[in-house]
Amino acid sequence: MTWVRKRFRASVGALEHVVGGLGTAVLALGTLFWLVIVAILSLVGIGLPAAHDALRALRSVADRERGRLTRWGPPVLEPGPVPAGLKATIKDPFVHRELVWLPLHAVGGFLLGVFGLTIPLYALQDITFPLYYRLLPPDAAPGIVWWRTESMPDALLVALLGLGWVVVAILAGPMFARIQAASGRWLLSPPPGIDLSMRVAELTATRAAALDAHAVELRRIERSLHDGTQNRLVAVNVLLGAARRALQRDPVLADEILGRAQDAAEQALAELRTVVRGILPPVLDDRGLSGALDGLAANCAVPCRVEVDVQSRCAASVEATAYFVVAESLTNVVKHSGATGVTVSVRRERDRLHVDIEDDGRGGADEGQGSGLAGIRRRVEALDGRLTLTSPPGGPTRMLVELPCGL
Known part of the structure; x- marks a missing residue:
C-alpha cells in the first residue's frame, strides 16, 4: 500500500511538472516564431532593431523554465538579464545555449506535455463512460475504442480501458517529466567554468544572509530577555529586599511580598522557557x-x-x-x-x-x-x-x- 501511495503521489507530481513544462513550451513556441521572423527580416536589415528585444524575450522564457526546474529538483542558476547591446548579447554564452534549447523545448516539450496531459484525460473520460454512454450514439465511443457501446457491459469494457490508462499514467508520467526537463537541465545550466563562479557568488550571498539571520535572531533573544525575563528578575530582587526589611516589623506584609516575589519568579521562568523554545523547540x-x-x-x-x-x-x-x-x-x-x-x-x-x-x-x-x-x-x-x-x-x-x- 505504501508503494502504491508513493507511486500515485509521484505520478501526480509528474503531471504537475508536465503541465508546467507545457506552459513554458507554449511560451517557447511563440518566442521561436518571433525569433524566426526577426531573423528573416534581419536578412534585409529591417529586423535588426527588434533582435535585442527578441533575445530578451528568449532569456525571460528560459528563466521561467529554470525556475520551474529549480522548484522540481536541483537548482538551475539564472544568469541574470541579457547584456546591453545586440553585439554583447550575441556573444553571451548563455544566449548560445538558450538558442539551442528553444526549438528542442518548443517542439519536444510541447509534444510531451500534450501527450502527458492527454493520458490522464483519457483515463478520466473512459472510467466515467458508464455514467454517460446512454447520451451518445453507439458509434461515438471515446478515445481509441473501436467497438460499439450499446450496453452496460460494453461501457464497462471502456471503463476497464480507462483503468489501463491510469496504470500507464502512473508508470510513464515520471518518465515523461524527466524527458521533458532533460533539455533544460542540459542546456540552461551555466556553461563549464561559469557554473563555479556563479555558485561562489550565490554562496557568498547565502553566507551574508545567514549572518544577517543570525544577527536578527540574537537581537530577538536579547530583546526577549531584556524586556521580559530581566524585568521580572529585577522585580523579584526588589520584592525580596522589601520582604527582608518588613520581616521583623510586619511578618504578614513580608509573607504577602514573598508571595508576589514567587509569582514574579514563576513568570520569569515561563518567559525564559519561551525564549529557549524559540532557539530550538x-x-x-x-x-x-x-x-x-x-x-x-x-x-x-x-x-x-x-x-x-x-x-x-x-x-x-x-x-x-x-x-x-x-x-x-x-x-x-x-x-x-x-x-x-x-x-x-x-x-x-x-x-x-x-x-x-x-x-x-x-x-x-x-x-x-x-x-x-x-x-x-x-x-x-x-x-x-x-x-x-x-x-x-x-x-x-x-x-x-x-x-x-x-x-
Missing part, C-alpha cells in the same frame, strides 16, 4: 517534526490539516527551520488571511525537504508589509534553501519552501 527532540507540526496544527485557530511524509530524521537545523516556517506561516494565516482552512504538506525527496503551506484566504501577501515573510525568507536562505510565494489578490496563498537536508 524541545518538542522536535521529543516528538520529531511530524509530532511538532501536529502540535502547531492543534493550537491553530484556523482548521489546519498536516501531511508529513518524512521517513528519516533531518538535521536539527533543518527541522527547526521547517518548524519555524510553519509556525510563522500559521500565525500569518490567523492574523492576516481570513482563511477558513490551511493545509501543510511536508515531504522529503532524496536530499531535499519540501514544505508546502496553502490557505484559502484573501491572498495579497506581500513581503514588504512586515508580515514576517521577510524573516521566513532569511531563515530559509540561511540554510541555502529556496522560498516561492504565490498569493494573488483573492487567494489562495501558497508558500513552497525547499531545504537541503543531505542524503
Whole structure:
C-alpha cells in the first residue's frame, strides 16, 4: 500500500511538472516564431532593431523554465538579464545555449506535455463512460475504442480501458517529466567554468544572509530577555529586599511580598522557557517534526490539516527551520488571511525537504508589509534553501519552501 501511495503521489507530481513544462513550451513556441521572423527580416536589415528585444524575450522564457526546474529538483542558476547591446548579447554564452534549447523545448516539450496531459484525460473520460454512454450514439465511443457501446457491459469494457490508462499514467508520467526537463537541465545550466563562479557568488550571498539571520535572531533573544525575563528578575530582587526589611516589623506584609516575589519568579521562568523554545523547540527532540507540526496544527485557530511524509530524521537545523516556517506561516494565516482552512504538506525527496503551506484566504501577501515573510525568507536562505510565494489578490496563498537536508 505504501508503494502504491508513493507511486500515485509521484505520478501526480509528474503531471504537475508536465503541465508546467507545457506552459513554458507554449511560451517557447511563440518566442521561436518571433525569433524566426526577426531573423528573416534581419536578412534585409529591417529586423535588426527588434533582435535585442527578441533575445530578451528568449532569456525571460528560459528563466521561467529554470525556475520551474529549480522548484522540481536541483537548482538551475539564472544568469541574470541579457547584456546591453545586440553585439554583447550575441556573444553571451548563455544566449548560445538558450538558442539551442528553444526549438528542442518548443517542439519536444510541447509534444510531451500534450501527450502527458492527454493520458490522464483519457483515463478520466473512459472510467466515467458508464455514467454517460446512454447520451451518445453507439458509434461515438471515446478515445481509441473501436467497438460499439450499446450496453452496460460494453461501457464497462471502456471503463476497464480507462483503468489501463491510469496504470500507464502512473508508470510513464515520471518518465515523461524527466524527458521533458532533460533539455533544460542540459542546456540552461551555466556553461563549464561559469557554473563555479556563479555558485561562489550565490554562496557568498547565502553566507551574508545567514549572518544577517543570525544577527536578527540574537537581537530577538536579547530583546526577549531584556524586556521580559530581566524585568521580572529585577522585580523579584526588589520584592525580596522589601520582604527582608518588613520581616521583623510586619511578618504578614513580608509573607504577602514573598508571595508576589514567587509569582514574579514563576513568570520569569515561563518567559525564559519561551525564549529557549524559540532557539530550538524541545518538542522536535521529543516528538520529531511530524509530532511538532501536529502540535502547531492543534493550537491553530484556523482548521489546519498536516501531511508529513518524512521517513528519516533531518538535521536539527533543518527541522527547526521547517518548524519555524510553519509556525510563522500559521500565525500569518490567523492574523492576516481570513482563511477558513490551511493545509501543510511536508515531504522529503532524496536530499531535499519540501514544505508546502496553502490557505484559502484573501491572498495579497506581500513581503514588504512586515508580515514576517521577510524573516521566513532569511531563515530559509540561511540554510541555502529556496522560498516561492504565490498569493494573488483573492487567494489562495501558497508558500513552497525547499531545504537541503543531505542524503
